[in-house]
Amino acid sequence: MKNGLKGACLALLMGGISGCSGDKPLDSPSRGTITVAVDESFKPLAMQLTDAYSGIYPDTHFELKYRPERESIAMLLKDSARLAFTTRPLTRQEQIAFDQQKIIGKAEKIGTDGVALIVSKNNRDSLITMAELKAVFSGQLTQWQQLKGATETGPITLVFDNNNSSNLDFVLRTFSITDVSKLRIFTTHSNKEVIEYVRKNPTALGFIGVNWISDGDSPLSGELSADMRVLGVSDKDNPTSIKDYYQPFQRNLGLQTYPLRRPVYILSRETHPGLGGGLINYIARDAGSLLIEKLGLWPVKPYNREVYIRK
Template sequence: MIKRVLGCALLASLMSCGNSKPPLDNPSRGSIIVAADESFQPLVTQLTSAYSGIYPDAHFKIVFKPEQEAINMMLQDSARIVFTTRLLKPNERAVLNQRKITGANEKIATDGVALIINKANTDSLITMAELKLIFSGQIKHWGQLNGGNQKSPITLVFDNNNSSNLEFVLNTFKVNNVKNLRIFTTHSNREVIDFVRKNPSAMGFIGVNWISDSDEPLSLELAQDLRVMGVSDKLKPTKRDDYFQPFQEDLGMQRYPLRRPVYILSRETHPGLGEGLINYITRDAGSLIIQKLGLWPRTPYDRVINITK
């Protein structure tokens, strides 16, 4: 009789263990996978590290992929949230709708695609009209640009075939075919920087957060021996002030032409760690980190200064 009771108790215990589910994560505890386009690596790394510093039991596994692959990870439930430059397309939204997942999207900042050139290349100003001619194949050499100081072919350098940087630029200039363009792709924004540093004829396209944090030694190191081009949306600029670089004030005031939004997209179905991170980023603390990185946060942090006589 005793053996039978013990056997039933053991069976009930095993059945109970089999039916139990692991506890859900919450805004201060748990582990989730975050996917992001590689152009946002400095931004995502600093934001998640700061959050984990506040909540030691919050853990983020960050996977950097080209933007489309990062979005696909979120749609396939291989990542909880994703940092992107765009919202979901209708067919992508349908994937979540089929699973009855409302999800969420939040704009967190304004970013810019920086055009970088070798320090030996003194032609650091360009117009949107000239860029359109370059991407249409009508301008092929630096000497064809207004003020161009070299005759070599222009090599356009991007981080990846499916990156947000390339997609954004091609969409901006309505480019459907790149076969006739002198385009070279690497594997990362850092490799774009290294390539441009070694090749005076190159024009690189990177996420500005890689070089815009003046307090970060890596940013200072990467920015050495490079020039960041000034871009004008005027057809015939007459002065230097008609050109703008992708840094904070010109992003916030919408003067830099190649600016773009930064979103966080989520598939979270409960108030979890993803929601906690999003709330942190869209409020004061997150805004301060975004500002420090040289981007323009969705809600700029107001500094109140009291002056006493």
């Protein structure tokens, strides 16, 4: 009798269902609860995507944990999260940690986001070049009046959401900066706090995830966008026209004209056809792409919409 019960349990497990005493039921694409680690700069994006999915499948639940990118990936490696929203795939060293756990892992690119540069409306400067920005992070330019065409004066304070944030890591990687000890950097606890700090400090230059301010239909985006400017950025050393500068609008992300664009990935450690895979498929291959577009970002696979015109 015991052998028969063992065989029945094995059959159930092979079918992706756990019905034996002591076994934890496996989640599926339409049922279950999983933890998702999210870099805080992607909070609006992750919230809308998971809420939309749970709206379709009411028996699914996502416990979102907002952490800096490095901590989000650490949670994934320690099996404290099933998925992680990040700006990059795993490094070779991180992949080795997965290999030791015999986890294949998956990195799915779902869209293009960007790092937006923001200043207070009391600061009338609205343009900057990549060369100037690199000089700022290299410590060569420290005052607003040193920037070409600047009207603001005083020391430039660089404002980020966290010491381990993806926004900071991305900018440092972009300009190959390894030492920030001499830079005037101020960190808060969230992208929202970066915005609030910048509003009150005209000499502050803030760095936030574009998705915090890019959803034109969101009351929160409208509220956060008030009383601040989003800088136009040029990758030309000597721009000759305002047309050489680009803001992080959806079109500029898609056409790859905005210099500080970056990918959005979902990393997974799922080992069975579960809820994590269901969410990824919804985002990458289904109507989830429409939500990414609505947020003002650029999806990897735009959702095809057929329009019939009657004569």
